Amino acid sequence: QVQLQESGPGLVKPSQTLSLTCTVSGGSINSGDYYWSWIRQAPGKGLEWIGYIYYRGSTYVNPSLKSRVTISADTSKNQFSLKLTSVTAADTAVYYCARLSHFYFDHWGQGTLVTVSS
Amino acid sequence: EIVMTQTPLSLSVTPGQPASISCKSSQSLLDSDGKTYLYWYLQKPGQSPQLLIYEVSSRFSGVPDRFSGSGSGTDFTLKISRVEAEDVGVYYCMQGIHLWTFGQGTKVEIK
Numbered sequence: 310q311v312q313l314q315e316s317g318p319g320l321v322k323p324s325q326t327l328s329l330t331c332t333v334s335g336g337s338i339n340s341g342d343y344y345w346s347w348i349r350q351a352p353g354k355g356l357e358w359i360g361y362i363y364y365r366g367s368t369y370v371n372p373s374l375k376s377r378v379t380i381s382a383d384t385s386k387n388q389f390s391l392k393l394t395s396v397t398a399a400d401t402a403v404y405y406c407a408r409l410s411h412f413y414f415d416h417w418g419q420g421t422l423v424t425v426s427s
Numbered sequence: 428e429i430v431m432t433q434t435p436l437s438l439s440v441t442p443g444q445p446a447s448i449s450c451k452s453s454q455s456l457l458d459s460d461g462k463t464y465l466y467w468y469l470q471k472p473g474q475s476p477q478l479l480i481y482e483v484s485s486r487f488s489g490v491p492d493r494f495s496g497s498g499s500g501t502d503f504t505l506k507i508s509r510v511e512a513e514d515v516g517v518y519y520c521m522q523g524i525h526l527w528t529f530g531q532g533t534k535v536e537i538k
Contacts, residue, residue, distance in 0.1 A: 356476065356519060358527040371526065373428075405475060412523035413466045415487070417475035 311336040313418035327393040331406030339384045344409035347391045349402040433530035440510040441538045450503045450520035464523040471516040
């Protein structure tokens with residue numbers, strides 16, 4: 310059974326860069342069968358898809374965030390990462406990593422809260 | 428961006444009674460491959476979202492048969508035939524035909 314676990318700082322200062330890593334166990338991100346995604350949920354709000362990475366390194370980012378987001382992968386560690394630059398309070402959210410399979414997200418990490426505050 | 432609109436935004440249900448949630452998309456979710464890319468998730472308190480229904484009406488692995496989905500084009504419905512205490516949480520519809528967007532969520536609580 311595949312499992313995903315997010316990790317990274319829980320507090321980021323405004324204008325700085327948010328960096329998170331998702332560690333995948335029970336399956337390889339290099340398999341080519343899935344896409345590996347980031348999704349976030351601001352407090353009390355709905356869900357927003359951020360972007361994905363495919364095993365060959367190709368990425369696709371939500372156009373609303375495209376200028377600030379980079380998604381990368383380290384296949385040797387079975388991890389993929391998110392970088393979000395120039396953060397503001399509006400980027401405060403629970404960030405989830407998830408596996409994208411056949412157009413839906415079938416496995417999610419538990420989520421990690423990132424607060425943007427000075 | 429495809430906008431997903433759910434109604435109602437909250438629902439209080441007596442255990443054993445049915446519940447229904449509506450989801451409307453701003454454009455058709457029917458693709459040229461014949462599939463309709465509409466999904467339903469449940470986010471239980473303190474948990475990550477879990478997939479209930481894919482492609483309008485197919486139950487995901489392990490999902491009880493009291494959950495059913497229906498609809499076509501731009502109008503969709505999730506029904507719970509007999510609500511149980513473990514069904515509380517926020518239900519989201521999601522479209523996957525053009526990137527991915529979610530509805531605002533419907534909070535279901537037990538009376």
